[in-house]
Amino acid sequence: IVMDFKHPDGVTVPVMLPRRSLLVMTGESRYLWTHGITPRKFDTVQASKGHKSGIITGDVGDLTLSKRGIRTSFTFRKVRQTPCDCSYPLVCDSQMKEPPPSFPESDKEASQLEQKYVHQVYEEIAGHFSSTRHTPWPHIVEFLKALPSGSLVADVGCGNGKYLGINKELYMVGCDRSQNLVDICRERQFQAFVCDALAVPVRSGSCDACISIAVIHHFATAERRMAALEELARLLRPGGKALIYVWAMEQEYKKKKSKYLRENRTSQGRQEINSDPSAQEQFVEPVPDTGHQDSACSVPSINDFQKGRCNSKEVANCKLPIHTNRTSFHSQDLLVPWHLKGNASKEKPTEPFGPAGTHDPGPVFHRYYHVFCEGELEAACQTLNNVSILQSYYDQGNWCVILQKV
Ligand SMILES: C[S@@+](CC[C@H](N)C(=O)[O-])C[C@H]1O[C@@H](n2cnc3c(N)ncnc32)[C@H](O)[C@@H]1O
Incomplete structure (x- = not known):
């Protein structure tokens, strides 16, 4: 067998x-x-x-x-x-120092959760994270290349600046909460500064375009995600456009698995195991991975309020589930493990395999995510004032919207 x-x-x-x-x-x-x-x-x-x-x-x-x-x-x-x-x-139940955090019940709790499970984590993993982020996604490149030359474009949550140099005809400026990632942008000779996506120190109506790629899913309440969208809309001049990407709950869409699931393969790239853990035969041993699969336990989203879709449950005191990497999502709000390779946050990662094939597991960090259901991002954007939705689509496991300020 x-x-x-x-x-x-x-x-x-x-x-x-x-x-x-x-x-x-x-x-x-x-x-x-x-x-x-x-x-x-x-x-x-x-x-x-x-x-x-x-x-x-x-x-x-x-x-x-x-x-x-x-x-x-x-x-x-x-x-x-x-x-x-x-x-x-790091994977031992009895040695785990802290239990996972609970769903936030107030704005203050949400901000504390983001501080610990988003901002501190990106600060720690910046070097390794940056070394894994080099390939720009084609639809984002297409959006940037189609903008008129001389456009002023803000990349809010720019990470390592992957998109800042795509179109040399634009004036692009990046901003991010992570000082270490902003430092990496500057080392690459890009314009970037540290700020929160909820309060971007840029004059209202001054940008011809904005991008927000894989950032808004890091806000821990529907109200904070909404506020981040409002901030993007505020930056745009009338006629200006914003491109927004968030991670999708649906990692299999139109019968096609996203790259995220497809990469759950052997190192030889041959076999794909069942992405649904519930469909696996009994495990001979208990799963030491985390002790918790991300179970269906979710906070209400904008979409719940407006369309009555997505799984919505009472979640007071409910612990955030820890996701198993490269499997389907079973909860909209969850912690996603990041296995740090390399020694220090800003250093280039060392080889993951140590001498004689031993594997140094390295520290594990957990990032908070709210993965969006189909229609949720669009519904949130529809409630924005003075904005129309030009396009809404699914791209490799992400929900995406292009907005225009009217
Ligand atoms: C998944 S990364 C995406 C980075 C980049 N946009 C890309 O596509 O490669 C998420 C980024 O959002 C930043 N971020 C998260 N919350 C933020 C906030 N409240 N304000 C500004 N940046 C934030 C993180 O520091 C990180 O760089």
Whole structure:
């Protein structure tokens, strides 16, 4: 039978467990990786004999199907009598220092949540985050390239400045809450300054265009997300346009999985495991990943108020679920783990794999997200004054809107 091992990063490795075999899990395979057996009638296995490691490779020329029969397996566990002191405190239930935060119930709580689970995190991960953000998305490039030359454009929540140099004919200025990310923009010779997207120190009506890419989903209440949209609209001159992207709850749209889900593959890029954790066969071991799948527990959104869509529940005192990377979302409000590679926040990351193939898990940070349901961003934009919606679309797991100030 083939068992899938999954790293918290999302990398999945299928391993063949032959009949009459004994598998001893120690070290990181025991504590850091989760494992499970996906229900199916056939397994894809190596055709040639003599694969000692059992890892199924992506070599399509050497794969064949093996029909599953009746499986009898025994699991032996060592019961610990003392507190756990394993070397994986970040994924160890008993060593977890703090419980996850609750849903915010006031503006003050929301702002504190964002401070700890958004701003502090970006500050810590800035260097590593920046090293993973180099490819501009085509529709955003298209929007920027279509603007008349000489346009003044604000990129609110500009991150490492990925979009600031796309069209040299524009005057682009970036702003972000993270000093470390703004420093990276400046090192790259871009104009950027530190500010909050709720209070951008730029005169009203002075921008020909604005972009806000993957920022508004970091605000923890519907009112704060609305205020961030109002701030973008305030910056625009009449006729000016804003392009807004937020992460979508729907990571599978029109029967197509987003890149985010599609990258849940083996390191060889061959097999894709079921993205719905509920459809997995029982896990032989409890999932050490987080202890909590992101369960359907959600705060009411603008969309709930206006359209009665999206799952809306009473959530007082409800803890924010921790998302399992590269799986579907089961809650609109959640914490998404970031596995830091490299030593310091501003340094370039070192190789993720240490000597002799050991894997240094590195610290894990959690970022707060509100993932938007279909229609939610559009509905929020419709309530803005003096703004019309030019376009609304889905792009690779994101809901996107282009606004125009009237
Ligand atoms: C997912 S990143 C996107 C960065 C960039 N727009 C891109 O597309 O690569 C989110 C960015 O929003 C910034 N951010 C989050 N909350 C913010 C706020 N309240 N004000 C300004 N920036 C914020 C973060 O510091 C981070 O740089």
